[in-house]
Amino acid sequence: MDLTDKGILLVISGPAGTGKGTVVSNILARSDDYALSVSATTRAPRKGEVDGVQYHFVTRAQFEQKIEDGQMLEYAEYVGNYYGTPRERVDAMLEEGINVILEIEVVGAMKIKKLVPDAVTVLLLPPDYKTLEARLRGRGTNTEDDILKRLEQAKREVGNFASYDYIVINEDGASDEAALQIISIVDAEKHRTARNLHIPVDFMAD
């Protein structure tokens, strides 16, 4: 008798400056059981970008067809181009037992949770507001206006924290720990009875 061998759709959100990218890389480096979902986009590939690696590059007509067919888990339009998560590829990986990571903001995260109720949503947060502000200023690449906008956005995201299943705090210099905590959350989720409805049959059959 074994626990579920299906992958888990893992949605990770967090304010700009939280260190999501580093934590996600850390998870991917640590375990072959995880993969990052590759988004589809209608924008043209930039020099060096490879189809299926940075993005799936599709035409506007293809993208709109996928929306119509309910094949986009979530999508948005920025500066005249579509960006979105094609469901088919994600589902295939989940079937193979791969945990698929979506790094996505709160509105997209809630859409995913509605479409895929057994997705696990994690809000990654910096230790506190002051740390976030220091990190954003420390980058040195953002304008003051930009920093203030991001801080306001962060407050809104933290205010929405209860929409997520789990919270993980990314302490300074501890992205290892945050990655391990997220992996541990996914491992625990595999033990949920709701993911293991085959158990009573297997119990008698083995």
Place this chain on the structure above:
Amino acid sequence: MDLTDKGILLVISGPAGTGKGTVVSNILARSDDYALSVSATTRAPRKGEVDGVQYHFVTRAQFEQKIEDGQMLEYAEYVGNYYGTPRERVDAMLEEGINVILEIEVVGAMKIKKLVPDAVTVLLLPPDYKTLEARLRGRGTNTEDDILKRLEQAKREVGNFASYDYIVINEDGASDEAALQIISIVDAEKHRTARNLHIPVDFMAD
């Protein structure tokens, strides 16, 4: 900003022969963050039993008063004696940050879940029916009638598995692993947003 420092009420059920006792001892030996809830009973102490260790020994009047005051998380009567879980002591330990383990059967487990919705319920199972049967027969101390009754009871308990939050399989000779899995489930649960409603305030305050 820190995650909740409250303990978790951890309910562990499982058919006779699953090895609950060994797994629970393993958890207690591994971590000072866990304690076993001590039941109250109206039966007389046996030789060597110490009040507050094996049981809290109370009078029938005291026990019935506790029931009346809603101070018993769950209780049952066997052979003329009451056995139950006094709420007060459990609550005090949870406040101190101790995860309190209740080893209890399915009816009691469901009662607890109703009274304490943030309790975490784990069903510990043997790898399969045949293994359970072999373990029960291997004990050599049970009558055939007893074994059959326990096997029927086990089937019922497995059938109820979806009433539990989590399932953990106790493979042969792997009580270490089962203990670690339960500890990992409790750690993940501490990250649940529902247990961390203080976060938005702390985020701005720190």
